Amino acid sequence: MAVVADPKQNLFASGHTACAGCGQAIAAKIVATVSGKKTVIANATGCLEVFTTKAPQTAWRVAWVHSLFENAAAVASGVEAAMRYLGKIDEVNVIAQGGDGGTADIGMGSLSGMLERGHDILYVCYDNEAYMNTGIQRSGLTPLDSNTTTSPVGKRSRGNPRPKKPLLEIAVAHNISYAASASVAFLPDLKKKVEKALSYKGPKFLQVHVPCPLGWRHDSSLTIEIAKLAVETGLYPLVEYEYGKLISVRKIKVKPVEEYLKLQGRFRHVLKDEEALNQVREVAKANIERYGLAL
Amino acid sequence: MYPIGLLVGRPGSSMDNKTGSWRSDKKPKFLQKDCIACNMCFEVCPEGCISGNGKNTYIADYDYCKGCGLCAYVCPKKDIEMIDEGEEL
Amino acid sequence: MKKFVEGSHAIAEVIAKCRPGVISAYPITPQTHIVEGLAKLIADGELEAEFINVESEHSAASVVLGGSAAGVRTYTATSSQGLLLMAEVIFNIAGMRLPVVLTCANRAVSAPINIWNDHQDSMTVRDSGWIHFYAENIQEAIDLHIIAYKVAEDKRISLPVLVGIDGYVLTHAFEVVDMPEQELIDKFLPKFEPIVHLDPDNPVSMGLLGAPDVYIETRYAIEKTMQDALSVIEDVSEEYSNLVGRKTGGLVEGYRIEDAEKIIVAIGSIVGSIKDVVDELREKGEKVGVLKIVTYRPFPKEAVYEALKNAKYVAVAEKAVSLGADSPIFSEIAALMYKKGARPLINSFTIGLGGRDISPAQIKQIFADMDKDEPNTRYIGLNEKLLEA
Numbered sequence: 145m146a147v148v149a150d151p152k153q154n155l156f157a158s159g160h161t162a163c164a165g166c167g168q169a170i171a172a173k174i175v176a177t178v179s180g181k182k183t184v185i186a187n188a189t190g191c192l193e194v195f196t197t198k199a200p201q202t203a204w205r206v207a208w209v210h211s212l213f214e215n216a217a218a219v220a221s222g223v224e225a226a227m228r229y230l231g232k233i234d235e236v237n238v239i240a241q242g243g244d245g246g247t248a249d250i251g252m253g254s255l256s257g258m259l260e261r262g263h264d265i266l267y268v269c270y271d272n273e274a275y276m277n278t279g280i281q282r283s284g285l286t287p288l289d290s291n292t293t294t295s296p297v298g299k300r301s302r303g304n305p306r307p308k309k310p311l312l313e314i315a316v317a318h319n320i321s322y323a324a325s326a327s328v329a330f331l332p333d334l335k336k337k338v339e340k341a342l343s344y345k346g347p348k349f350l351q352v353h354v355p356c357p358l359g360w361r362h363d364s365s366l367t368i369e370i371a372k373l374a375v376e377t378g379l380y381p382l383v384e385y386e387y388g389k390l391i392s393v394r395k396i397k398v399k400p401v402e403e404y405l406k407l408q409g410r411f412r413h414v415l416k417d418e419e420a421l422n423q424v425r426e427v428a429k430a431n432i433e434r435y436g437l438a439l
Numbered sequence: 440m441y442p443i444g445l446l447v448g449r450p451g452s453s454m455d456n457k458t459g460s461w462r463s464d465k466k467p468k469f470l471q472k473d474c475i476a477c478n479m480c481f482e483v484c485p486e487g488c489i490s491g492n493g494k495n496t497y498i499a500d501y502d503y504c505k506g507c508g509l510c511a512y513v514c515p516k517k518d519i520e521m522i523d524e525g526e527e528l
Numbered sequence: 529m530k531k532f533v534e535g536s537h538a539i540a541e542v543i544a545k546c547r548p549g550v551i552s553a554y555p556i557t558p559q560t561h562i563v564e565g566l567a568k569l570i571a572d573g574e575l576e577a578e579f580i581n582v583e584s585e586h587s588a589a590s591v592v593l594g595g596s597a598a599g600v601r602t603y604t605a606t607s608s609q610g611l612l613l614m615a616e617v618i619f620n621i622a623g624m625r626l627p628v629v630l631t632c633a634n635r636a637v638s639a640p641i642n643i644w645n646d647h648q649d650s651m652t653v654r655d656s657g658w659i660h661f662y663a664e665n666i667q668e669a670i671d672l673h674i675i676a677y678k679v680a681e682d683k684r685i686s687l688p689v690l691v692g693i694d695g696y697v698l699t700h701a702f703e704v705v706d707m708p709e710q711e712l713i714d715k716f717l718p719k720f721e722p723i724v725h726l727d728p729d730n731p732v733s734m735g736l737l738g739a740p741d742v743y744i745e746t747r748y749a750i751e752k753t754m755q756d757a758l759s760v761i762e763d764v765s766e767e768y769s770n771l772v773g774r775k776t777g778g779l780v781e782g783y784r785i786e787d788a789e790k791i792i793v794a795i796g797s798i799v800g801s802i803k804d805v806v807d808e809l810r811e812k813g814e815k816v817g818v819l820k821i822v823t824y825r826p827f828p829k830e831a832v833y834e835a836l837k838n839a840k841y842v843a844v845a846e847k848a849v850s851l852g853a854d855s856p857i858f859s860e861i862a863a864l865m866y867k868k869g870a871r872p873l874i875n876s877f878t879i880g881l882g883g884r885d886i887s888p889a890q891i892k893q894i895f896a897d898m899d900k901d902e903p904n905t906r907y908i909g910l911n912e913k914l915l916e917a
Contacts, residue, residue, distance in 0.1 A: 149481035149491040151500070158488045158503035159453035164461065165507035169485035182728045186594060199742050201456055202448030202733035207726040209597050210735035211620050215590035218582065222550060222594025222602070223726060225578035229549035229600055236728055254590065257583035331482050357507075365508030365521075368483060443742065444749030445625050445686070447724050448733035 155181065160203035162195040165364025167328045167354030167371060168270045169195070172241070174331060175268055175352075176206055178338040179237045183207065184223050188216035188242025188251060191277040191356075192270060214250040216240040217258035217267060224263045233264055237342050241268040244285035245275045248311045259318035259347045266341050267349050269311065272356040280359040284309040287379070288427055289420050290410050292359075297413045302420045307427055315349035316385045322348040324384040328355070329371035333382065333394070340384075353380045361409025373404040378428035381435045393435045401428050454503075458486065462506040465521040468528055471495040473516040480510035480519060529707050535666040535698040538705055539605075539631060540565025542670045544575040545713045546677050548603040548629075550595030552580040552588045556610040557643045558695035559633040563605055585610035589617035589630075596626040597734055599725030601677065604628065607695060608635035608649045615653055621688050622657030623746065624735055627680035627720070628688040629673065630658075634796065634847075635695040636882040644883020645695040646847035647796065651856055653690070657750045659757060660825040661777075662692040662795040666703040669693045671768065671776040672822070674713060678764045681720050685757050687750065692824075694797040696883070708772055716771055754826035761823055779828035781820040782835045784810060788817030789840040790895055791872075793832075793861060795821045798845065798879070798886055805891040816895055821857070829864050836861070837870035843898035845877045845891075845908075854905050873898070876905040884909055 151158060156173040172192055176183065183206040187193045193210045196203040211219045220240035227233040240258065242251055247269040258265060274292045275281040282295040288307045291297045295304040315323045321344035326334040334352060341348040355371050357364045374380035375394065379401060382394035401424050405411035414420040432438050474495040481489045481497070488504050491497030497519075499510065511519040522528075533541070539562050543551075551570075553563040569575040578595075582588045585606050592602035606614060611632055621628050632650045636642040647662075654660060661676060663669035669691065676689035693699060724732055738746055758779065765777030783803050785791055792802050799820040809816045819835045821828070836842050842865075844858035853859065858876035865874060877894050880886045890908050897906070 149478050149489060149497065151481075151487050151490050154487040156487055157451035157453050158486045158500065159456035159458055160486075161456070161458065162485060164485075164505035165509055166485045170483060170509075173485070173487050174482070181731070184598070184726045184728065194737055196453065197448055197733050197736045199446045199736035199738050200448060201452045202450065202736065203453035204448070204733050205450045205731060207728050207731040208448075208733040209594070209726055210733075211590060211593055211624070212616060215586060215593075215617065218587035218590030219594035219597070221580060221582075221587070222552065222591035222596075223598045224594075225550045225552075225580050225591065226595040226598030226600040229576075229578050229595075230598075253583055254587050257587055260583075261580065363508070364505075365512045367485075367507075367509055368513055441749035441752055443745040444753060445723060446734075446736045446738055446742065446746060448736050450731045450733070 153177065155205040157203045157205060159201070160196045161198065162191070163358050165357045165367045167356060167367045168192055168272055171270055171328045171334065171352045171354050174334055175239065175241070175338055176204065178335050179206070179239060179342060181206060182235055183237045183239060185239045185241060186216045186220035186223055188246030189213035190243040190246050192241070192243065194277055213246050215254050216242045216246060217251060217254040220265045221258050221261065221263050224265050238265045239268060240265055241270065244269060244271045244273060245283040248284045248309050256318065259315060259320055259349065262346050264345055265347055267347070269351045270354045271351055272354045272359060274359050276356050276359045285311060288423055289414050291413060292410070302413060302417060312351050316388055319388050320347045320349060321345065322386055325351045325380070325382050327353040327371045327375050327380060327382060329368050329375060330382065337384070362407050366407055370404065370407050373399065377401045377404045378432040378437050379404060381431045381437055383435055393437055395439045396437050397439050398432060401425055457502045459502045459504050462504060462524055464524060465506050465508060466501065466504060466524050467499050467508070467510050468520045468522045469497050469499065470518045470520060473518045475516060477515060479513045479515065483509050483513050485509065529709060530704055531707055532702060532704050534561065534702050535669060535693065535700065536561030537565045538666050538670050538707065539673060540569065541707060542673050543603050544569045545708070545710050546674060546717060547601065548577055549600035550578050550580065550592060550602045551604065552582055552591035553604050553606065554582050554585045554588045554610060556607045558635060558699045559605045559607040559610070561699060562631060562633070585613040586617060589614040589621065592628050593617060593621050593624070593626060596628050597624065597726050599722040601720040602628050605631040605633065607633040608637050611649045612637060612652060618653045618658065619656045622750065625686040626688060627686055629676045629680055630688065630690050632690050632692045633695040633699045634692050642882040645697050646881045646883065647692065648848050650690060650692045651848040654825060654856065657687060658825065659687055659689040660692065661689065661823055662821065663698060664797055664799045664820060666698055666701065667705045668776060669698055670705060670707065674708065674717060675764050675768055675777045678717055679757065679761055682760055683723060685753055685760055686723055687753060687757065692796060697797040706772065712771055716768060757826050758828055777822065779823045779831045780835060781822060783818045783820065785817035785819055785835055787815055789815040790898055791817045791819055791836060791839045791842050792894060793819045793821065793842060793844045793857065795824060795857070796847065798847065801886060801888065802891055805888050805895070809895060827860055832861060833864055833868050833870070836865065836872060839872045841898045842872045842874045843877055843894050844874065845879050845894055847880045849878055849881070858905065873901055875902055877908055878905050879908040
């Protein structure tokens, strides 16, 4: 049977103003469409909000609200409370979503509150590893040694000096029903995880790796390839947790980190710096050991 | 109330915005020869502007396609080619 | 029904009778008794509402924003630092035209940390697009909250309302009040019907980006609505006053100002103290009066001008400051009188900051000194010893 590919079935319409090859646009399209028409999304300030909703237009075909940078989880909490009050919570999916800065930095308190209070909400963090909307500044989820405009490479700097904040683990520590990492390189897996997350009651969390051609400095046609290499080098483990317990990991045939790094301008300096390269290898190694990623 | 005070977007109204005009360099050509209707081009398109119904029917809507090249990159049958913007389809 | 009640509990009770569906708050002195009261009413099954205990005031305001955008009547309360932490969301709620009602238990702001009453907190958000009411006493606080919902949710208005009630002076004081019955409020305040809301069956997007091609019009629209709100507030107040059989709400209240040569303008609970002094001075034959501003936003220019135009001397006694300039209400009144033509001598007085007691003697001092012109705002009741080098 033929698969019908109908753009009108996407709940995220064409005509938005994301950069060509934007990973976040792909993931957001999938999340909204999988969640379905009975969805309300609360969106944090950031690229996704700006490129989808310049007045008077919107790319969304689901009910959608944006308020501020750090409060998507709290706004969604209010929406969810209203849906409970109206007796509609069982028929509506409430989603909060934002970028890595809006989630792991400025929105951390609001996210923690939402997870702790037990709201029936799926929070999706689109992780493109820096503040892209303001011009590629370093966030708490920027990877080690990445060259950003506020962690620039220089005589005394090899880029971002800190590893990524363990955001998924922080979410998991709230003992929520479901938490997972996903990648725009593995769309069937992403779809499955969105569906699965929405099947649980209570708070659930999804962190999706979404390359940014502009910020990572790579060709727009390489978005999927780079996201795939992040997973295959062990730098972005795809894992699932249920009530605090690790329930699945995506096994990989481990590739050297250089294959991932060499496609991106933000890591160009790392390839010429053995010490920096070793630091990145250590990050991958620790992930591989911790989650038993190697096939 | 004064209507402008309440900025509200009509669902999917971004379609009014023809982002295909951004394309400067390359555009995808759907060869429609070896297509197996795997749907990967449709799924991966950040613009959501690819449609199809069965093998060798897939096509991009050039009103919205920004020419990123992801569809051609992910096509397992190499049945999508990136060609020069000026070239005929 | 007459009852003897604490201010905060009176507000909790009247809010419950307004039937909000989503309530969210973060504890801060002196707001706490209000939200504790609401939590208990829900716990006891006397109010059907979702009470969301949040991790900050920023989130409290965000929760009611989300609840209101989803089409449900909402309520929050805060004070001082809490309102300042909310400030970002406060502007957002107004810009999104969401009819949230918020009680501000007015309190000084830090540093130094101080939990006592003045109006510096809510003055910081006077320009945010919220309608601002200030209550003189607990009775008025009750009435203004009911009026607030009706005005906020009026489809011609659709703006949030802040009701300022003086921390401790009103929140923790007891008063005999007329508490409106549930049936009366239900009759007066129909079910909330939003203009648009987050509805999966009509999935609009709210909170869009307003580029230079639309932004200024959104502000102009709020300004026009504020002007329209003046008559809506008067009409709603009159309708409510008729129902309860006493005059309440409105834009301003003049007390013995008809033939007054000297008028003090003030907001909030201090007005009660000034009224007592006015009575005392009137007995001695002094032509004095007090003008209470009930509705501070929209600023009722016409009503204020009419009240002050025949006075010789006007003193604006404020529990708020604009450090480096004259106090906020003084500046507005001076500008208003200049523009409209009547020229009483207007002077600015700061009084009672950080909960400093306000004595009848100090109010008399203002009446005595208001005919002496001074270039700057005068601070009443300073302890000069503390200011010595």
